[in-house]
Amino acid sequence: MIIEKIIGNVATIEENIPHIERVFMESDALLKRVQRVTTDHGNELGIRLKENKSLEDGDVLYMDENNMIIVTVTPxxxxxxxxxxxxxxxxxxxxxxxxxxxxxxxxxxxxxxxxxxxxxxxxxxxxxxxxxxxxxxxxxxxxxxxxx
CATH class of the missing domain: 3.30.70.790 (UreE, C-terminal domain)
Incomplete structure (x- = not known):
């Protein structure tokens, strides 16, 4: 799966999503618009952001009625x-x-x-x-x- 845009941030999404997968990233990686990451469930994603915007903690990369993939920044x-x-x-x-x-x-x-x-x-x-x-x-x- 290739992610080309940020859907929103988990802090502002009011929908109740039963399952969350996380992509753990160091803060330096938030600046990269193109990268390959793996979720905590072992799913590989490609990130190729079209807009010139950095990722932030809690950004939603993918969402459907059953699943959400969010960015979680490591300390x-x-x-x-x-x-x-x-x-x-x-x-x-x-x-x-x-x-x-x-x-x-x-x-x-x-x-x-x-x-x-x-x-x-x-x-x-x-x-x-x-x-x-x-x-x-x-x-x-x-x-x-x-x-x-």
Whole structure:
């Protein structure tokens, strides 16, 4: 089976589907528009998305009256940064930006993929953080640019 479009997201679908198959993906794989995956039931799928959109946790790849196949993102090794002030947030954001490290935000938390150098920086700057396995809804995106 070839999947060419995302039907929706399980969070917004109100229909009661009795059976769910999952495609477990690392967050990096969410950016790939063309790939081959296997469901937790051993069924192989080809994904070839026509639109320029990344996959997200909970996206529905296939659905009929008896079955639904959804994307489930596996937890990433993350540093969850908890700045104590807007100044501390600005300082750490500036440091991470200089390293071209993509970040995500959830409320007052900043999430970055684990890097021992970043962990050392957080310790040095005395910025509260914790290392944890955590599921992200979207892939970490590197912003492309050049230094001229």
């Amino acid at each position: 990433d090794d993350l540093l969850t940064i908890m700045p104590t002030s807007i100044q501390q947030m600005g300082e750490i954001a500036h440091q991470l930006g200089n390293r071209h490290l993509p970040a995500q935000f959830e409320g007052k938390l900043m999430l970055v993929q684990y890097d021992y150098l970043v962990e050392e920086l957080l310790q040095k700057l005395e910025v509260p953080y914790r290392r944890e396995k955590r599921k992200v809804k979207q892939a970490f995106r590197h912003i492309g640019h050049r230094h001229d």
